[in-house]
Amino acid sequence: MAAAIHGAIPLFHVYDVPTSVAFSRDILGFEIVQTPRPFMPASDHSGWALLRLGGVVLMRSNAYEGNIRPPSPVQPVRRARRFSGRGNRLEVTAACKLKSMAVDTISAGEPAARPPIRAAVPRSSNSTRRMKAVTRKLRELASIGSALASTGHPYMAHIVPMRRCNLACTYCNEFDDVSDPVPVDEMLRRIDHLGRLGTSVITISGGEPLLHPELDQIIARIRKTGAIAGMITNGYLLMPDRIERLNKAGLDHMQISIDNVMPDEVSKKSLKVLDKKLQMLAEHADFHVNINSVVGGGTPPQDALVVSERALALGFSSTIGIIHDGSGQLKPLGEAERTVWDKVRKLTRRSYSRFNHFQEAIANGKPNDWRCRAGGRYLYICELGLVHYCSQQRGYPGVPLAGYKTADVKREFLTEKSCAPNCTISCVHQVSYIDHWRAPQTSQTTPGPSGHGTPELVQIR
Ligand code: SF4
Ligand code: SF4
Numbered sequence: 001m002a003a004a005i006h007g008a009i010p011l012f013h014v015y016d017v018p019t020s021v022a023f024s025r026d027i028l029g030f031e032i033v034q035t036p037r038p039f040m041p042a043s044d045h046s047g048w049a050l051l052r053l054g055g056v057v058l059m060r061s062n063a064y065e066g067n068i069r070p071p072s073p074v075q076p077v078r079r080a081r082r083f084s085g086r087g088n089r090l091e092v093t094a095a096c097k098l099k100s101m102a103v104d105t106i107s108a109g110e111p112a113a114r115p116p117i118r119a120a121v122p123r124s125s126n127s128t129r130r131m132k133a134v135t136r137k138l139r140e141l142a143s144i145g146s147a148l149a150s151t152g153h154p155y156m157a158h159i160v161p162m163r164r165c166n167l168a169c170t171y172c173n174e175f176d177d178v179s180d181p182v183p184v185d186e187m188l189r190r191i192d193h194l195g196r197l198g199t200s201v202i203t204i205s206g207g208e209p210l211l212h213p214e215l216d217q218i219i220a221r222i223r224k225t226g227a228i229a230g231m232i233t234n235g236y237l238l239m240p241d242r243i244e245r246l247n248k249a250g251l252d253h254m255q256i257s258i259d260n261v262m263p264d265e266v267s268k269k270s271l272k273v274l275d276k277k278l279q280m281l282a283e284h285a286d287f288h289v290n291i292n293s294v295v296g297g298g299t300p301p302q303d304a305l306v307v308s309e310r311a312l313a314l315g316f317s318s319t320i321g322i323i324h325d326g327s328g329q330l331k332p333l334g335e336a337e338r339t340v341w342d343k344v345r346k347l348t349r350r351s352y353s354r355f356n357h358f359q360e361a362i363a364n365g366k367p368n369d370w371r372c373r374a375g376g377r378y379l380y381i382c383e384l385g386l387v388h389y390c391s392q393q394r395g396y397p398g399v400p401l402a403g404y405k406t407a408d409v410k411r412e413f414l415t416e417k418s419c420a421p422n423c424t425i426s427c428v429h430q431v432s433y434i435d436h437w438r439a440p441q442t443s444q445t446t447p448g449p450s451g452h453g454t455p456e457l458v459q460i461r
Pocket of ligand 2: 372373374389390391392393417419420421423424425428447
């Protein structure tokens with residue numbers, strides 16, 4: 001049905017207003033501007049909502065009111081017409097409640113008139129992008145040089161500005177759906193302390209970092225310390241203007257993990273949903289983008305290949321990780337998974353030349369012989385500002401970052417972790433590889449079962 005929109009605001013009649021508004025807010029990133037009363041997402045089927053995202057303003061309103069609301073959305077258009085009682089003209093019944101808004105009618109059957117969606121977002125020139133890539137590479141080389149010269153500082157820290165996530169992947173034990181953002185002043189203090197420790201790379205993770213309202217300030221502060229600024233995101237909230245703001249803040253790296261081609265009950269981080277976001281990144285991002293695909297854990301093996309091919313076609317780098325099944329135990333990849341694994345590694349050889357040899361043992365279901373430098377070279381800072389070995393060993397050592405000193409870094413650097421042989425956390429493997437040839441570990445600790453009490457699926461990031 002073509003719809004000509006007269007007035008200022010497109011209105012969409014929907015069956016379930018709370019679900020539609022929650023989707024618009026949490027997945028698409030709209031802000032709720034106005035509702036008739038405090039919005040009750042779980043129960044309010046009678047309302048409407050005015051939403052805004054950048055220059056786009058629209059309304060969601062219920063298609064059925066009172067006792068005409070059917071138990072399921074059968075033939076929604078016809079029912080909506082019957083309700084409006086205006087033939088092929090759908091009266092926007094909620095518009096009268098928005099007295100200052102010029103919404104009037106949506107007419108069915110007329111030629112489609114596309115409302116102005118948003119002004120085009122300007123993007124950097126190719127030469128600017130190239131220059132940023134070159135300076136980024138030089139800074140990376142300098143950071144590796146400084147790590148080789150001294151073992152007394154962290155190389156990488158992952159820091160959580162917000163535990164909340166807009167998704168709920170069933171294998172993940174790193175999110176909740178309630179927590180507030182860490183106040184920006186506290187985040188800046190933590191970043192400054194990481195800077196004083198001499199941290200080379202600070203990566204913002206979560207939860208979903210893009211939900212933090214002051215994320216750009218946090219990124220800019222990371223750059224001010226001299227560190228390389230990274231971010232791990234599910235990508236759902238990316239839009240052209242948001243990407244440009246990340247450029248301006250100075251983001252260096254972004255990683256998005258895409259788990260499958262079609263969304264399923266385990267993960268909605270699918271290529272189908274995210275492909276538009278990847279195109280926006282290809283168009284607007286001045287920073288480096290890596291797309292991580294996965295095999296294992298029941299995902300159709302071929303999906304990893306499709307995801308990697310798409311990432312490379314858009315000019316990104318691509319890596320592949322292994323998701324283990326519910327037992328959390330290392331198991332060799334099955335034949336189909338192994339074939340895809342080999343193909344993707346061949347395809348992404350350039351990404352793989354960088355310290356990923358440990359994954360060969362994981363793919364074969366074998367333990368790795370390595371020295372985990374967590375607590376020394378790698379720090380995981382949770383939303384409470386505590387230092388942990390990694391996302392799967394929260395509570396060890398579990399002490400405030402504000403009191404973490406170079407002496408702690410040096411002690412943990414030389415502490416052997418009993419969970420190392422079966423560990424699948426790729427960022428710690430990669431960071432620890434810098435020192436694999438030196439400094440045997442002289443003390444021991446047993447941090448507890450990897451998986452923070454819920455050893456389900458461990459994803460390599
Ligand atoms: S894996 Fe990432 S996107 Fe999925 S629930 Fe966890 S934090 Fe959110
Ligand atoms: S789980 Fe892995 S990264 Fe974490 S402390 Fe153990 S060995 Fe290190």
